[in-house]
């Protein structure tokens with residue numbers, strides 16, 4: 001095992017995931033409550049509806065695949081899920097900026113937020129945000145390659161909320177979790193800075209050594225990304241689809257690092273996963289350890305790769321393991 005990683009992980013992993021239950025307020029909040037809670041509540045219901053659309057397209061059998069660019073597919077499920085999310089959020093919050101991966105018109109509508117989330121207390125620091133402060137990054141279907149190839153567990157719906165350029169809140173919906181039949185299919189995880197996350201139990205604490213298990217791209221790797229992984233000497237490498245699914249692996253403890261030394265991910269891939277990971281005590285940055293900016297005018301590609309871990313300390317240990325030639329190649 002890589003000894004530098006082990007030292008950091010052993011000492012520091014026990015800081016663990018914040019429990020939202022510990023800071024939940026019993027006071028009820030109406031539809032006219034703080035914008036942040038209404039936005040998260042509506043993002044959850046929109047993501048759940050989009051997940052049903054994604055399952056329906058799969059069960060109908062004609063995916064309507066279009067190749068947008070090399071190694072970049074779009075299906076009827078991407079298009080329809082995006083319509084559902086963008087139309088639903090823009091109808092309820094007309095002055096927020098919504099940036100979605102797919103450019104399509106809108107006609108599916110969800111007009112209510114999740115009532116359970118509306119009852120929760122908004123963190124004080126987010127009480128006063130206005131619609132003009134908000135940029136929502138939507139990836140209606142993350143893991144399209146895997147969707148077309150039947151790796152359905154890798155598929156997620158991502159809605160990330162950035163406030164003044166920072167990833168503050170996010171929703172990851174996994175439409176095929178628990179199977180592809182309608183009964184009980186799908187789960188939704190959401191998180192908010194100052195609140196914590198809901199939808200996943202905290203990772204159990206352990207005194208055992210924590211192995212370096214890296215999760216990385218299944219369908220978009222290249223020689224630079226591979227040379228980075230080789231130099232890090234991980235105990236195991238998991239190759240799965242989607243930024244959303246990889247961050248879920250970190251949050252569940254299946255993987256202990258997300259490493260992708262390549263420019264392919266976009267802001268809509270990382271905004272929601274990063275916000276949730278941060279709310280749980282973790283960190284996601286570029287491969288050099290620098291944070292991404294989620295303002296409306298930033299360039300869409302995450303040109304300098306992705307590096308993420310379930311705690312800030314493990315993330316710091318990871319940045320020290322990235323070889324200099326990789327950092328130099330991906331530095332702007």
Ligand code: AMP
Pocket residue numbers: 070071072142143144216217218219220221240241242243260263264265266269
């Ligand atoms: P992956 O880990 O390969 O599943 O990628 C995570 C997200 O980034 C997915 O939405 C991919 O479509 C996107 N992505 C990563 N690399 C590329 C690439 N070379 N071309 C297009 N999209 C990419």
Ligand code: MG
Pocket residue numbers: 139141142143242243268269
């Ligand atoms: Mg994606």
Ligand code: MG
Pocket residue numbers: 078101139140141142143144
């Ligand atoms: Mg997508």
